[in-house]
Amino acid sequence: MESEAVRTVKPGKVSVFAKRAAxxxxxxxxxxxxxxxxxxxxxxxxxxxxxxxxxxxxxxxxxxxxxxxxxxxxxxxxxxxxxxxxxxxxxxxxxxxxxxxxxxxxxxxxxxxxxxxxxxxxxxxxxxxxxxxxxxxxxxxxxxxxxxxxxxxxxxxxxxxxxxxxxxxxxxxxxxxxxxxxxxxxxxxxxxxPQLDLEVASPLAKSELKTITYAPTWEGEDEANNYTSVDLYGPQIMQAALSVPDARVVYKPHPRVVVSADSVIRANHKVIVSLIAAAGAQHLYLPTADILGILPETDLLIADVSSVTLDHLYLAPDSPILLTDRRSDSNQLHADSPVSAACAVIDQSSITGINNLIMTNLDTDTHRSDRESMRSYYFSDTEQESSTGAFWSAITTEIAAHDAALQGIQRVRQVGP
CATH class of the missing domain: 3.40.50.11720 (3-Deoxy-D-manno-octulosonic-acid transferase, N-terminal domain)
Incomplete structure (x- = not known):
């Protein structure tokens, strides 16, 4: 018979009591x-x-x-x-x-x-x-x-x-x-x-060649966050870019493209890397380079809906952008990503003419004024180094306001024993 002094603990609850005791x-x-x-x-x-x-x-x-x-x-x-x-x-x-x-x-x-x-x-x-x-x-x-x-x-x-x-x-x-x-x-x-105020050394040597940068994003945590072009258009984009005369192509994928869980993305990434390796020494695969050092040297950016596109808009407003749309829904793209109005778009209908799309945008920049207005829309102040000052001023302001507000509270969570 069980002693009254012994407490019966149901299975699964020992760990709870143990954790509390610990x-x-x-x-x-x-x-x-x-x-x-x-x-x-x-x-x-x-x-x-x-x-x-x-x-x-x-x-x-x-x-x-x-x-x-x-x-x-x-x-x-x-x-x-x-x-x-x-x-x-x-x-x-x-x-x-x-x-x-x-x-x-x-x-x-x-x-x-x-x-x-x-x-x-x-x-x-x-x-x-x-x-x-x-x-x-x-x-x-x-x-x-x-x-x-x-x-x-x-x-x-x-x-x-x-x-x-x-x-x-x-x-x-x-x-x-x-x-x-x-x-x-x-x-x-x-x-x-503020990151765009930083001085980032370019990994690219000075060159007379035009620089075409393909910087795709990864597939995201779920389909709603999937904006990558690697699985749908990646090799075609790279083949077209490599065919441009007097140009060097830089491939800088998102870090998680390289280790993607998607087999098609991994396979296409390897195809892209092999195309670069076979094309000549002036073309570069830079998986670990800082993209912020590449964008100012870029004459044409090919990218997905991502921060890369907007960073380029800020750092290199004179350089055109080709924006990919994996869903081939122009109305939704313009609603979700207003910068698309300042870009030529690569989707299911335009990918077949990708060679001409690249050449046309290198030769004739029809979106220059659109990019300037979008730059102001996305970034509060387009003067270089202004963001850093605004950031730290805001930090200081919010700390002071919160410290003052703390004086009015009456209950504070006790820390420690």
Whole structure:
């Protein structure tokens, strides 16, 4: 017969009790200084102004790395990068001069935020663990995304969770209004695109040849976010580009094209690379180069609906763009991606004439004035280096406003034991 002192625990609940006990013990040990949380001494963490939060695996590091120089160059505010994944931590430490902390556990994350006294937490994507970070009351939570693009993934209902969402310009404001119900547009702050103010060395040698750059995106997490041209048109585009006399062709795919889960994309990518290899030394496959260093040297860009197209619009407004439309729906393309009005479009009806389309746009630029107006629409200020100032001014303003608002709250979540 079971003793009254013995509690019967149903299967599946032992782990819950064990986790609670472990968390409680961990908190008590840390209070006595007997355990260092997650590889760093919590008491040794300096105070800082900003936490740059990133919880994903290395495959998505491109979302964060484009922001690192913006924060590294800011000497008036201290930033600490907070990651939740060990592989990401190991890779990231070699990529930045910023302090990087690995914080897998939620309770340590909250203790860190409290210890560092962060005034702002910055998010570059909508990873699901962002929701854990958002529970910290004392900082303003700002979403900055990882590019300016007309992809549907650039607008999410998750935007409602952040205190502020920083966007590049009017196009992004309109994009949110078109895609999210019950969204307060006053949460949007226009700052331009600070990454485009950075000086990025070109990987291309100076040449008298015209440069044609094919920079396709990947297939996305689902079909709604699939804008790639690699599977439908990739080899045809490359063959046509390589046939242009007195030109060099640069192939710079999105990093995730190279490791795509789609067998057709992988196969076509290999075909494209082999075409370049067979065509001559002046043609280049640059999988790891910074696209921002390539665009200013590009005479004709061939790209998909992605941030590459809009970055080119900003950095090289004198250079024409061929924009792909995998769905061959011109009305929807113009509605979803207004920049298409300033581009020649490659779709099912025009791909058969791709050779002529490329030559015509190299010889006669009929969209120059359209691109200039679109440039102003997508980016709040088209003066070089203006975005960086606007970005940091907005950060400072939002921190000050949130710090002032904190004085009026009466209940604060307690951190620690």
């Amino acid at each position: 968390r409680g013990l961990s908190r008590r040990l840390r209070a006595f200084g007997q355990v260092e949380p997650d590889g760093f001494d919590l008491d040794a963490v300096p105070t800082a102004d900003i936490a740059l939060y990133f919880a994903d695996q290395p495959a998505k590091l491109y979302q964060l790395t484009q922001w690192l120089p913006v924060f590294e160059n800011q000497i008036d505010m201290r930033t600490i990068v907070v990651v939740r994944n060990l592989e990401t931590y190991n890779e990231l430490r070699a990529l930045t001069s910023l302090q990087v902390l690995l914080v897998p556990r939620y309770e340590i994350l909250m203790a860190l935020y409290d210890r560092a006294d962060f005034h702002a937490v910055i998010y570059v994507n909508n990873g699901w663990t962002n929701f854990q970070s958002l529970s910290f009351q004392q900082a303003v939570h700002i979403h900055v995304n990882h590019g300016e693009s007309d992809k549907i993934c650039m607008v999410s209902n998750q935007a409602k969770a952040y205190d502020k969402v920083f966007v590049a310009g009017q196009a992004a404001i309109d994009r949110h209004a078109a895609a999210i119900a019950w969204f307060d547009s006053s949460h949007l702050v226009t700052v331009g695109r």
